[in-house]
Amino acid sequence: xxxxxxxxxxxxxxxxxxxxxxxxxxxxxxxxxxxxxxxxxxxxxxxxxxxxxxxxxxxxxxxxxxxxxxxxxxxxxxxxxxxxxxxxxxxxxxxxxxxxxxxxxxxxxxxxxxxxxxxxxxxxxxxxxxxxxxxxxxxxxxxxxxxxxxxxxxxxxxxxxxxxxxxxxxxxxxxxxxxxxxxxxxxxxxxxxxxxxxxxxxxxxxxxxxxxxxxxxxxxxxxxxxx
Amino acid sequence: xxxxxxxxxxxxxxxxxxxxxxxxxxxxxxxxxxxxxxxxxxxxxxxxxxxxxxxxxxxxxxxxxxxxxxxxxxxxxxxxxxxxxxxxxxxxxxxxxxxxxxxxxxxxxxxxxxxxxxxxxxxxxxxxxxxxxxxxxxxxxxxxxxxxxxxxxxxxxxxxxxxxxxxxxxxxxxxxxxxxxxxxxxxxxxxxxxxxxxxxxxxxxxxxxxxxxxxxxxxxxxxxxxxx
Amino acid sequence: xxxxxxxxxxxxxxxxxxxxxxxxxxxxxxxxxxxxxxxxxxxxxxxxxxxxxxxxxxxxxxxxxxxxxxxxxxxxxxxxxxxxxxxxxxxxxxxxxxxxxxxxxxxxxxxxxxxxxxxxxxxxxxxxxxxxxxxxxxxxxxxxxxxxxxxxxxxxxxxxxxxxxxxxxxxxxxxxxxxxxxxxxxxxxxxxxxxxxxxxxxxxxxxxxxxxxxxxxxxxxxxx
Numbered sequence: 301x302x303x304x305x306x307x308x309x310x311x312x313x314x315x316x317x318x319x320x321x322x323x324x325x326x327x328x329x330x331x332x333x334x335x336x337x338x339x340x341x342x343x344x345x346x347x348x349x350x351x352x353x354x355x356x357x358x359x360x361x362x363x364x365x366x367x368x369x370x371x372x373x374x375x376x377x378x379x380x381x382x383x384x385x386x387x388x389x390x391x392x393x394x395x396x397x398x399x400x401x402x403x404x405x406x407x408x409x410x411x412x413x414x415x416x417x418x419x420x421x422x423x424x425x426x427x428x429x430x431x432x433x434x435x436x437x438x439x440x441x442x443x444x445x446x447x448x449x450x451x452x453x454x455x456x457x458x459x460x461x462x463x464x465x466x467x468x469x470x471x472x473x474x475x476x477x478x479x480x481x482x483x484x485x486x487x488x489x490x491x492x493x494x495x496x497x498x499x500x501x502x503x504x505x506x507x508x509x510x511x512x513x514x515x516x517x518x519x520x521x522x523x524x525x526x527x
Numbered sequence: 528x529x530x531x532x533x534x535x536x537x538x539x540x541x542x543x544x545x546x547x548x549x550x551x552x553x554x555x556x557x558x559x560x561x562x563x564x565x566x567x568x569x570x571x572x573x574x575x576x577x578x579x580x581x582x583x584x585x586x587x588x589x590x591x592x593x594x595x596x597x598x599x600x601x602x603x604x605x606x607x608x609x610x611x612x613x614x615x616x617x618x619x620x621x622x623x624x625x626x627x628x629x630x631x632x633x634x635x636x637x638x639x640x641x642x643x644x645x646x647x648x649x650x651x652x653x654x655x656x657x658x659x660x661x662x663x664x665x666x667x668x669x670x671x672x673x674x675x676x677x678x679x680x681x682x683x684x685x686x687x688x689x690x691x692x693x694x695x696x697x698x699x700x701x702x703x704x705x706x707x708x709x710x711x712x713x714x715x716x717x718x719x720x721x722x723x724x725x726x727x728x729x730x731x732x733x734x735x736x737x738x739x740x741x742x743x744x745x746x747x748x749x750x751x752x753x754x755x
Numbered sequence: 756x757x758x759x760x761x762x763x764x765x766x767x768x769x770x771x772x773x774x775x776x777x778x779x780x781x782x783x784x785x786x787x788x789x790x791x792x793x794x795x796x797x798x799x800x801x802x803x804x805x806x807x808x809x810x811x812x813x814x815x816x817x818x819x820x821x822x823x824x825x826x827x828x829x830x831x832x833x834x835x836x837x838x839x840x841x842x843x844x845x846x847x848x849x850x851x852x853x854x855x856x857x858x859x860x861x862x863x864x865x866x867x868x869x870x871x872x873x874x875x876x877x878x879x880x881x882x883x884x885x886x887x888x889x890x891x892x893x894x895x896x897x898x899x900x901x902x903x904x905x906x907x908x909x910x911x912x913x914x915x916x917x918x919x920x921x922x923x924x925x926x927x928x929x930x931x932x933x934x935x936x937x938x939x940x941x942x943x944x945x946x947x948x949x950x951x952x953x954x955x956x957x958x959x960x961x962x963x964x965x966x967x968x969x970x971x972x973x974x975x976x977x978x979x
Contacts, residue, residue, distance in 0.1 A: 390828060
């Protein structure tokens, strides 16, 4: 059996004494999409940050792309694309400069910068400081940044929050199903998330409520998480 | 977990302290120039030595913590630094009293050891705000250890620097607390230092045990609340 | 690693050139403090120990500003997460931040030292200032490495603006002793400075120790 993209076994993470995530066990195969559902504070972002190596797991087992976390965080960092709430762009630099900076840090060929700008439709405004761009445009650049190094695993936190439908469609090849990447997606859009995903993970009060095939979860059941 | 050997240690500390006090008051001769007040030396200097030792030990425990990732070493480091800061306040106060008695001023800048000690003490006082303004416990432990290591290395550099500056502006002959102590004073001094060291280690263990116990208690209470 | 450090440094310098946040603030602060000393001491010109002390204490205080702002772009815009997500070696990050601070300090001194000479030194002493660069360079290495370490230590604390000066200034006491004592004979118009070598050696030793410590412990900062 080929190694799974993500294997979590009773994953636990605390902030001090407070438990932020407990007993999460899920297995995502390469190329699959996992949608993470749950109310605010249920631990969705914590899970994403653990997978991104930004937070250390405190208990259980966590394997990402065949590497154990937190021991092999370094290897994992090169393979994931993280798109969180924060675009992680310097507002005083232009889009092109931001991407160029990340390309150099990650050892990506400089030619990729132009390609990515084109792919997210930001070529024309690539030389304006990020602070002068609208939220939607910043999000496009953030997508370009997160996929710059062609990551095998995408970690997406509300990826379409600031995008109009047209932009969302344009970014499909980079962060959508069609990208062929394994994806973990946090969203409040229950129906959209469930149709897009192979697997669904429901979190309630820092614990796992369910981890099932997405097709087997009815939207009304998922909505119960928010009650 | 920290209470192993606590009873013999505390008995030894009490005995050594009693002996040291007896020696200070009844055995050590009064100093020819300074008279009785010179006896504060037997408190002041051992206290300073033990406090500095505690600071450096805190740094070494910090290294152990970062190396092993075992947070109990951070707790050890924290308690060592905490006690050393308290002793440090004692060093500065007894130093001021001694300075007032023998030189007529509460503070003298041309005593390099005391001046260095003040700088070191001021630096270590920042340990508390640094430690307690970091909320995440793992991170708090790690940042505190980094502080403990950097500050521990700072201690000797600072002493060299201050002595260099003083030697330059106030050339002085050998330090008077060097190896030239007469026999009785020397013995009293050594016993006092031993007593202070034992006292420090005893208090360190006591504090660690109580910290550990209160942490256990908190954990149990939390578990009880969770099941109730 | 050097390449990564250069990339981060170039980014920091580009942002600094574009926003002009740190260096102008440090320079303005320094000149203001010289004016304060003029009134506070009620003296038109200084020399010797007093001059050297005023020069160096002011530079140290200006360093506090630079250190507080050192990770500001990461905190306020780019996100520390971005640096953590890219496999960036901590040593490279330390080198980049220390180099940035070092360059800021050099830029500051280009303004601050002549301003000091102009505002507070007697006319016959201004000529001695060209002797300063060796001392300034050695001191800047120490200021930059301790500064980068303190900036990283304070980054997670709530009361950052309090922690930085409280932590930085005592740590800089040996550096102040070395730099001020080495400068003092120059500002007395005493060219045959005895003991200069000793204080330069002190500065060099201080630099070496803190660069090594910072490189060794930086791995444990910033990460979760």
